[in-house]
Amino acid sequence: MSLHTDASPGLQAVPAEAESVPDGAQAHFEQLLAEDSRIEPRDWMPEAYRKTLVRQISQHAHSEIIGMQPEANWITRAPSLKRKSILMAKVQDEAGHGLYLYSAAETLGTPREKMTEDLIAGKARYSSIFNYPTLSWADMGAIGWLVDGAAICNQVPLCRASYGPYGRAMVRVCKEESFHQRQGFEILLELANGTGAQRGMAQDAINRWYAPSLMMFGPPDDDSPNSKQSMAWNIKRFSNDELRSRFVGMIVEQVKVLGLTLPDDSIRFNEDKQQWEHGPLDWNEFKEVLAGRGPCNAQRLARRREAHEDGAWVREAAAAYAAKQAAAQKTEVA
Amino acid sequence: MVSGSTTGDDGSKPAGTQTSAEPETAAGAAALGSAWPLWEVFVRSSRGLSHVHAGSLHAPDAQMAVRNARDLYTRRNEGVSLWVVPASAIVASDPDAKGQFFESPQGKDYRHATYYTKSEGVKHL
Numbered sequence: 001m002s003l004h005t006d007a008s009p010g011l012q013a014v015p016a017e018a019e020s021v022p023d024g025a026q027a028h029f030e031q032l033l034a035e036d037s038r039i040e041p042r043d044w045m046p047e048a049y050r051k052t053l054v055r056q057i058s059q060h061a062h063s064e065i066i067g068m069q070p071e072a073n074w075i076t077r078a079p080s081l082k083r084k085s086i087l088m089a090k091v092q093d094e095a096g097h098g099l100y101l102y103s104a105a106e107t108l109g110t111p112r113e114k115m116t117e118d119l120i121a122g123k124a125r126y127s128s129i130f131n132y133p134t135l136s137w138a139d140m141g142a143i144g145w146l147v148d149g150a151a152i153c154n155q156v157p158l159c160r161a162s163y164g165p166y167g168r169a170m171v172r173v174c175k176e177e178s179f180h181q182r183q184g185f186e187i188l189l190e191l192a193n194g195t196g197a198q199r200g201m202a203q204d205a206i207n208r209w210y211a212p213s214l215m216m217f218g219p220p221d222d223d224s225p226n227s228k229q230s231m232a233w234n235i236k237r238f239s240n241d242e243l244r245s246r247f248v249g250m251i252v253e254q255v256k257v258l259g260l261t262l263p264d265d266s267i268r269f270n271e272d273k274q275q276w277e278h279g280p281l282d283w284n285e286f287k288e289v290l291a292g293r294g295p296c297n298a299q300r301l302a303r304r305r306e307a308h309e310d311g312a313w314v315r316e317a318a319a320a321y322a323a324k325q326a327a328a329q330k331t332e333v334a
Numbered sequence: 335m336v337s338g339s340t341t342g343d344d345g346s347k348p349a350g351t352q353t354s355a356e357p358e359t360a361a362g363a364a365a366l367g368s369a370w371p372l373w374e375v376f377v378r379s380s381r382g383l384s385h386v387h388a389g390s391l392h393a394p395d396a397q398m399a400v401r402n403a404r405d406l407y408t409r410r411n412e413g414v415s416l417w418v419v420p421a422s423a424i425v426a427s428d429p430d431a432k433g434q435f436f437e438s439p440q441g442k443d444y445r446h447a448t449y450y451t452k453s454e455g456v457k458h459l
Binding site: 169 | 389390395406
């Protein structure tokens, strides 16, 4: 049974083999984009648009889910009960963000199980940043400040993405991310005002997370073949380099409040281009990590797979219970 | 959270996708042993306001759907009441026919107060 076969015929989804584009559908799609309006799940859309969105949204969801691991790593060792509670709330938020995004991707016709399977089979990508290890408590600070900060820069424009469910999911995500960034900054601020060793720990964390967080914005514009199309479709609103430059401009000021430094002597404001510039980034490293050869790729996937498999009995038990209850209810009615 | 729904507003399948063997009820899902059904979640953010669509989630039954909805959509006091509705129970208007379907109010400006301009300047009207 499909979800809607019982409803009026007009509600049925159009079968996938209907390759022929309905009259005026393409024009209507383009008109909606030209008006900067939104595309909704039941609207006709080009296959390439749908595929791009499924890829982007599911990768984003996977990143949130995998992103729980580097931080969960520190819950038991967080320095106080309050810090533990904060970190747990944050990890819980990451799970929530993953679920909002999976839901948005599902409206494009890709089942949740398919996405989960692709992730644990190692077929799907997720943000390269989560394949770096979290070596000290200060890393919780640096991740919040730099990684979540970069994510916010990237994600705020996505609230206006042309695909309605994606934009709405991002509104919710962004509201919650700002807590993540601030708590991270405060961890660093506290360490920066602590003992010499604590200061050193904070600086070391910044040194290690700076470049990977800049690379979160994706490859440079001249090496980002999909960006142009995504911008034409109003999915992306700014280029990778534009967003990266904006982010550098923010953290170069924020780091002064910490009294620490960024590990990059080349940061400067280019008056002609009206843009912040930074030193060279190691794009080979980026590609290696994306290709699965980062420091923690194998560990992250193994952990995810293990969690999924260990949870199987819970899912089965819940489904069996639901079936039993439903059957009991049926007999009662009959 | 007052607004900002997450998923498809009508809980329906997107156009251009195959509706595969999808269980209609929780019991059906259990029989298949795999996918839990989809639920649409509505949140009342405070007394005096109506429930607003917040997003969707998967759960084996109604009770779990409400619990999951609490954990997923009200982690920050966003709500004082929750509704969960099986996505399969939602009947939606046909987006392709929205032209004709919503045609009736077109050209009927006289249904709005702003249509009546001669009384401009008259107080308390």
